[in-house]
Amino acid sequence: MGIIEIIQQGENKNVEFKSWINSNKKNLINTLTNEAVGFANTNGGIILVGVEDNGEITGCYDYDEQNIIESIYDKTMPKLFTDIEEIKYKNKYILKIIVEKSPEIVATSKGVVYKRLGKNTKPFYPSEYTTNKILGFKGDYSANIIDSTTKDDIDFAEVERLKLKIQSRDKDSTLYQSDNIMFLKDLRLIVTAEYAIRLTVAGLLFVGTKAAIAKYAPQAEIIILTYSDGYTEYNKRLELKMPLIQSVERIQQFFEDRNGIQNIQMGLFKLEVEDYPINVFQEALLNAISHRDYESNASILVKFYPNEIIIENPGAFPSGVDSSNIITHPSSPRNKLIAETLQKLKYVQRSGQGVDIIFKDMLSLGKSAPEYNLFSEAVSLTLRSNLEDIDFLKFITREEEKNGEFSVSEICILKYVKSNKTITLAKAAEVAQVTRQSASNVLNKLCQKRNILQREKRNKYMFTHRVYESLDDSVEYTKDKDFDEIQAKAMIIDYLEKNGSITRVDVERLCGFSSTSSKRILKRLRDEKIIILKGRARASHYKLN
Structure with a gap:
């Protein structure tokens, strides 16, 4: 059934409408949590955000899908996993929050339990529960x-x-x-x-x-293997059959003793780059513990090679997860209680798989992307220590110093452009593992910074010439500089028509140019008698001739 048909049928036991434009966002998150708890305790359902009670589509804007998912996760007990689908209708966006029926009673973090009654969400009292005992449930x-x-x-x-x-x-x-x-x-x-x-x-x-x-649980062991050369015979084997936190701390110490550092010169300071970021290894290890199949007789294997670490984990990925969506697919840990306990112990700081952290941190440090290999009864993850692209590492470090941290989607897209010169909207959605609409939003955000990406043609993007200059790519710098300056000329004229005057600093911010490039383009516009200079020194500014 299409979204319009669903809306036309109105709210019912499986469908709830919520307004975005008329809501306090903090209160809305609490309301969405209550509605999600009600659906989870009944038969599941969907919440359509951006739709009024009368079915009018008013849409959503400036939203963060991941924040909504994590907020519902953090405000429920046991943690509730939801999914969000973004739907565009007549230039308006509806958020479809999908809630599955829970095999056990779910409450808010404040201890309040709800259920769905017709088209309303009502309190759910202990006397109405079929059972108050936690006996374990399918999937955990x-x-x-x-x-x-x-x-x-x-x-x-x-x-x-x-x-x-x-x-x-x-x-x-x-x-x-x-x-x-x-x-x-x-x-x-x-x-x-x-x-x-x-x-x-x-x-x-x-x-x-x-x-x-x-x-x-004799199968619940973690085995560490180390290899000096080659991939055939290990030279050390350590078997851990002890409480999980003891095992984690033992492995972490083992890891830190072998984790080297490479110094990268960046101007007047040196950037210390670890072979493997500590948080990446920790996320990978905790994922293995939370997702492994404890009914399997196989063990978790952590293999330390001279230039890579491989973690092999018994148990296939959940249904629907593969290498094309592993970054963004909502987490569904095989062992939810273990995952929740790790979070309460602050070993895991956020909801979700942590796969996005692993990808983002490895790529932004100039290393190759994590490699997941999926088998029928196991999963392996390979992390490589070699610095694959020092120029990309320096580029990301400089940009984050100026503009703040990039998201995993932005890093994936920037890495692809660095390797392939340009990127289409379709390819951006593929490499970031998001919808085309989300990819378009990310690309537009990068373009708005005006010093990272720019539009080459419809739905095709590339670096600005300033980026190629910083990457010391003289060919691309020369080719794209002319394009940039033609585009900048139109932008400056448009700015002057709207604002009356412009300064050199304004040009730097508007076009993403360096001081030298800004002076050059302003001089060219003056030589062409398009603009005139007014004032002197700090008071100098430019107006249309």
């Missing part, structure tokens, strides 16, 4: 209860370590103030029934004794 093996476990299987020294981590890392949290049993219950690492304590799979992996882990 880590939330299953291990019936034969007892209190004796808990390593309470490890519990205290987790409490100290939360206390030091999350000043707003009160979790660590509870006694040990309540702390574990709040994290859903244990359940209690008739005075008996049972560990969930996540509980076993986070706070189980080594003996309990070996007994109930």
Whole structure:
């Protein structure tokens, strides 16, 4: 059914309309969270943002799709994963938020539960729940209860370590103030029934004794292999069968001891570039832990080669995820409870897979893109340490100093233009793994900076000549300089017609030119008697002749 047909049928138990233009954005996020919780606790549904209650399409503007997804994720418990589809209708944009039915009761972060009743969202009270016990659910093996476990299987020294981590890392949290049993219950690492304590799979992996882990989850090990030369035989093997946080810290120390640094000269200072950014390796490792198939007998393998790291993980990607959408596909971790616990311990700072962080940081440091290989029962990720493109590293560093940090979409697009000189709208959508509309927005944003990209022709973009000059690409600089200056001439005349006068500094900002280029184009316009100079020194400015 098309979007117009859905709107014409009006709101119902599966469809909700929300206005964008008449809403306080903070209040709107809270409302969207409540509606999403209601749908998740009923039969799922869609929220159409940019549509009034009467079905009038008023549209959305200046929105951040990722922020909406993350806000709903952060404001729900257990964390609710939603998806957003951007729909254009008569030059107006509707955001279609898709909410799947949850296999367990979902509440807001304030502890309020809702359900869908007809076309309204109503409070959902405990007496109406089919069950108040968390027994694990399909799709989250880590939330299953291990019936034969007892209190004796808990390593309470490890519990205290987790409490100290939360206390030091999350000043707003009160979790660590509870006694040990309540702390574990709040994290859903244990359940209690008739005075008996049972560990969930996540509980076993986070706070189980080594003996309990070996007994109930012997497959839950991480193996580190190191290779000196070649790819055939390793020279060191380390098997980790211990609580997850202990394993993570052991691997992180192992990684840091081997992570080298290369100094890159940039003007008067040196830029230290690590072989592998620490946050990239951490995201990759935590993804493996959150997404691995704990029912598989295979282990997570972390292989350290002289110039690359390969992480092999048992368990295929979720349905619908492949190499063409891995950056932007909404996260759906196989082990949600493990992922949520890592987030509460502040090992994961945000919702989502972290794949975008891995791509962005590797590419912006002039390294090759992460390589994912997908198999029927496993996934491998390869990270390479070699500096593939030092010029791109310097370029991104300089631009971010001036304009702030680039997004992963911007980095992917800029990297492609650096390698291929130009990019079309279709190719931009492909390399950034976003819709054409989103790609158009990113390209327009880069063009608005006027010193990064410019439009060569309809739906085709390239670097400005200033960028080619900074990249020391004399051929492209010469070819594109004339194009830039022709375009700049029209822009300056248009500016003067609207504003009356312009300064050299205005030209630099307007056209993205250096001081030298701005002086040159202004002199050319004066020689052609198109503009005249008024005033002197700092008071000097230009007007149309």
